[in-house]
Amino acid sequence: MSADAEAEVRAAAADLVAAFAAHDTDRYFAAIAEDATFLFPTHPGLLATRAAYEAAWRAWELDGFRVLGCRTDDTEVRVVADGLALLTHRVHTRLAAKDAADGEEVRERETVVFRRFSDGRWLVVHEHLSPEP
Secondary structure (H helix, E strand, O other): OOHHHHHHHHHHHHHHHHHHHOOOHHHHHHOEEEEEEEEOOOOOOOEOOHHHHHHHHHHHHHOOOEEEEEEEEEEEEEEEEOOEEEEEEEEEEEEEEOOEEEEEEEEEEEEEEEEEOOOOOEEEEEEEEEEOO
16 A cells, blocks of 8 residues: 555545535535445435535535534545545534534544546545444
């Protein structure tokens, strides 16, 4: 495993989490490949593209969704092939929702697959969240 690749993935993940934590949707979605797929415990099926995820995100916002903060821990990165890496971590997110006046904290585990593109950027190509047991 290349230490440089691992460091690059960790940096890409840190930027992704920072953009998510700030509810900076432009920066957040720019870190995701157009053909990325997503599995979320709160969504009934696979979101098969970034555009589908963005549409779901906008619908959630109309329902009062907003990210108030996010932090991660127990991060592990494995570069499994040239240009392909798996990241796992625990995610602690504070969300605003219309039925929670002070927001709510959600604890999840997440697997994120990153792929290095020809321009050198590592982008998310798959994300799977599950509730933390």
